[in-house]
Amino acid sequence: MKHLFILPFLIISASNFKLNAQKKQIHLIGSSAVSGQSVMATTFSFENPLYKMIADSLSNSIYFTTRKYDFATKRYVSVGSCGKIEADEDSLHWFKNVTQFELNNTAQFLILSNANKSSGYNKNFGYDQINFPGKIVHVNEKLNVALVISNNVNQLHAHELTTGNLLWSSDINNENNWNDLTYVNDSTIIIAASGLTSINLRKGKNWEIKLETSSKPKGQIIISENPIISKATIQSIETSNIVNQITNLASNILVDNSTLFFADKNSLNAITLDGKLIWQQNLKNYELSQSIISIINGELLLFNLGKAHFGDNTIVYGKPFLIKLDKTNGTIISDQNSKLETVFDFVKLNHSVLFANKKGISTTDITNSLFESIIELDERKYGQFKSFINPDEYYAEREGHIVPLSFINSQLVFFVTNNDKVYGVSNHKIEYEYHFTELYKKQFDVNRAVLLKNGLKHFLVSKNFELLTTINSEEMPLFLNNKLFFSDKKKLHIVSFQNK
Numbered sequence: 440m441k442h443l444f445i446l447p448f449l450i451i452s453a454s455n456f457k458l459n460a461q462k463k464q465i466h467l468i469g470s471s472a473v474s475g476q477s478v479m480a481t482t483f484s485f486e487n488p489l490y491k492m493i494a495d496s497l498s499n500s501i502y503f504t505t506r507k508y509d510f511a512t513k514r515y516v517s518v519g520s521c522g523k524i525e526a527d528e529d530s531l532h533w534f535k536n537v538t539q540f541e542l543n544n545t546a547q548f549l550i551l552s553n554a555n556k557s558s559g560y561n562k563n564f565g566y567d568q569i570n571f572p573g574k575i576v577h578v579n580e581k582l583n584v585a586l587v588i589s590n591n592v593n594q595l596h597a598h599e600l601t602t603g604n605l606l607w608s609s610d611i612n613n614e615n616n617w618n619d620l621t622y623v624n625d626s627t628i629i630i631a632a633s634g635l636t637s638i639n640l641r642k643g644k645n646w647e648i649k650l651e652t653s654s655k656p657k658g659q660i661i662i663s664e665n666p667i668i669s670k671a672t673i674q675s676i677e678t679s680n681i682v683n684q685i686t687n688l689a690s691n692i693l694v695d696n697s698t699l700f701f702a703d704k705n706s707l708n709a710i711t712l713d714g715k716l717i718w719q720q721n722l723k724n725y726e727l728s729q730s731i732i733s734i735i736n737g738e739l740l741l742f743n744l745g746k747a748h749f750g751d752n753t754i755v756y757g758k759p760f761l762i763k764l765d766k767t768n769g770t771i772i773s774d775q776n777s778k779l780e781t782v783f784d785f786v787k788l789n790h791s792v793l794f795a796n797k798k799g800i801s802t803t804d805i806t807n808s809l810f811e812s813i814i815e816l817d818e819r820k821y822g823q824f825k826s827f828i829n830p831d832e833y834y835a836e837r838e839g840h841i842v843p844l845s846f847i848n849s850q851l852v853f854f855v856t857n858n859d860k861v862y863g864v865s866n867h868k869i870e871y872e873y874h875f876t877e878l879y880k881k882q883f884d885v886n887r888a889v890l891l892k893n894g895l896k897h898f899l900v901s902k903n904f905e906l907l908t909t910i911n912s913e914e915m916p917l918f919l920n921n922k923l924f925f926s927d928k929k930k931l932h933i934v935s936f937q938n939k
Contacts, residue, residue, distance in 0.1 A: 463482070464481075471908050481933040485505045485930070488508055488929050491504045499526045501917060502524075503522055505519045519536070521560070524924075545580050548561070548568065548600070556574075557574060572596075573590065584600060611647075612633035612649075613678035618631040633652055634650040650701075653704075654704060655684060663753040686749070687728070689704070704722075706722050706723075719769065720769035727743055728747045742761050743759055745781055779801050782796060802867065826855055833881070834900070840903075841891065851871055859876050860873070885923070888902065
């Protein structure tokens with residue numbers, strides 16, 4: 440009978456050894472600007488660098504993965520671990536080796552995924568409790584549904600999230616990735632892939648309209664100097680590893696009352712929620728790439744970026760242009776080719792769109808037939824344009840306080856150039872200047888304060904714009920249970936503000 444206790448003892452011992460092998464220490468990580476006292480962190484050290492980290496407010500826990508990085512190939516490899524830290528006690532609750540490193544937190548499971556497999560891990564004990572035969576690309580916990588793409592890239596499967604049971608399978612062309620995904624009601628989503636597909640998450644495909652969102656290269660591929668801008672209006676999802684196609688020749692999905700608007704490489708389409716085509720405007724003469732559609736002053740606006748994807752690269756594809764249309768019938772009201780050869784960034788204002796490249800900023804008045812004017816940037820004076828910045832998210836020192844740029848002047852549009860300068864523009868004039876390295880980028884609100892970042896440090900600033908604490912870390916932290924969790928290569932720092 441003695442031998443019956445050997446295996447459980449070995450399992451418990453091995454588990455304890457693995458937990459104890461992760462070093463837990465106390466590190467100096469900053470200082471209080473109010474009291475002058477040192478800010479100390481509880482620090483865990485791991486064998487491999489931190490890869491992903493998410494917070495679970497229901498269990499007051501942090502889940503994370505570590506992953507080995509091969510410096511010779513400059514790639515991550517499938518060697519690493521997953522763990523759970525209890526925020527109440529700053530303790531490593533469980534820690535185990537894994538080969539899946541993408542994290543998705545649900546109420547019942549911690550989902551770990553790679554390109555070929557997804558697993559639901561028991562959140563209390565860290566073992567894989569349920570498996571899905573592919574990559575989970577979307578989760579709806581309320582409906583208990585996980586959408587999965589398996590090795591057959593043109594099949595979409597819906598599984599019950601809590602059991603893994605298959606609900607339905609459907610053909611859907613995922614080879615070009617999902618350009619966008621949007622909900623039209625609680626249970627129905629629209630996916631923009633190689634066309635538009637309407638799906639009831641519990642029952643399967645409602646309807647599908649095939650459109651073209653990719654193309655084979657016909658000439659020289661020009662790599663863009665700047666990547667495609669990720670705008671909040673678009674939820675793109677990687678579903679394929681195919682690299683020989685030019686992709687992202689499509690717009691976002693725009694829902695206006697009971698009408699869907701979507702542009703592929705050939706046309707702009709208005710479609711009812713039950714899949715009936717209202718009108719289709721031919722755009723073959725415009726060489727559409729990735730584009731943004733929106734409604735301004737009751738009229739439909741299509742802004743073409745002149746960018747696309749080829750493998751992992753953003754490429755130049757055509758030129759930027761703007762088209763204004765009647766949203767009821769698709770009639771083109773006006774169009775305007777940009778004087779700028781390529782777009783680096785853009786920002787929408789109330790009645791206009793500003794977009795820019797490294798040599799100038801274009802202002803387009805939507806209410807005046809897309810009239811366009813250019814603010815030229817003298818490179819010797821201003822440097823080359825890099826991007827617009829949100830004045831609510833960047834702070835500057837002003838009379839002993841740290842205040843947002845919008846607090847200084849709410850009328851300006853701010854942008855940064857490659858000489859690390861920030862300028863404000865209004866009425867076609869550049870009126871303000873800051874050193875970009877002197878600005879503080881907002882991370883998020885922390886209780887009655889704001890966490891900012893500048894270079895290798897974070898700064899906690901009160902709502903009255905007074906500096907409270909300085910923390911030495913360049914990584915974006917998580918905030919949970921009145922604590923900040925910073926990843927730092929092979930370390931994870933926990934800073935408590937319970938008594939600060």
